[in-house]
Amino acid sequence: MAGSISGVGAQQASLAQSLQSNNVDQQDRAARNGEDxxxxxxxxxxxxxxxxxxxxxxxxxxxxNKRKDEDDKTQNRTQQAASNSNQNTTQRRGSLVDVVV
Incomplete structure (x- = not known):
């Protein structure tokens, strides 16, 4: 009654082959990790x-945006100065007319 034990026999890989395939697997894993x-x-x-x-x-x-803001401020100042100048000119003309009349 000498029978073979299940899983043991000619189909079993040798220890050297098992270690070699394990080493190849580790190298493959290391290469994949390096690529990742x-x-x-x-x-x-x-x-x-x-x-x-x-x-x-x-x-x-x-x-x-900063440059645009500065340009807008400059334009506003210029318009304000022109408006003030026009008002001053109008006031002066009015005074001259008042003085002349």
């Missing part, structure tokens, strides 16, 4: 570059 890390680093670089570009665009937009 490289992809993550590239993605991080892309995100960082987009962030820098967005920041630069925001700075440019802020500078444009």
């Amino acid at each position: 890390q490289q992809k993550a680093a590239e993605q991080g670089s892309k995100v960082q570059a987009r962030g820098a570009a967005a920041s630069q665009a925001d700075e440019i937009e802020a500078a444009r």
Whole structure:
């Protein structure tokens, strides 16, 4: 009654083969991890570059807005000065007319 034990026999891989395939699996896993890390680093670089570009665009937009505000203030001052000048001229003319009459 000598029978074989289930799972043991000619089909069983040798220890050396098992260790070798395990080593190959570890190398494959390490290679995949390296690729994943490289992809993550590239993605991080892309995100960082987009962030820098967005920041630069925001700075440019802020500078444009500031310049527009300053231009608007200058234009308002110029219009106010012209209006004051016109009022002064009108008042002077009126006084001259009053004096002459």
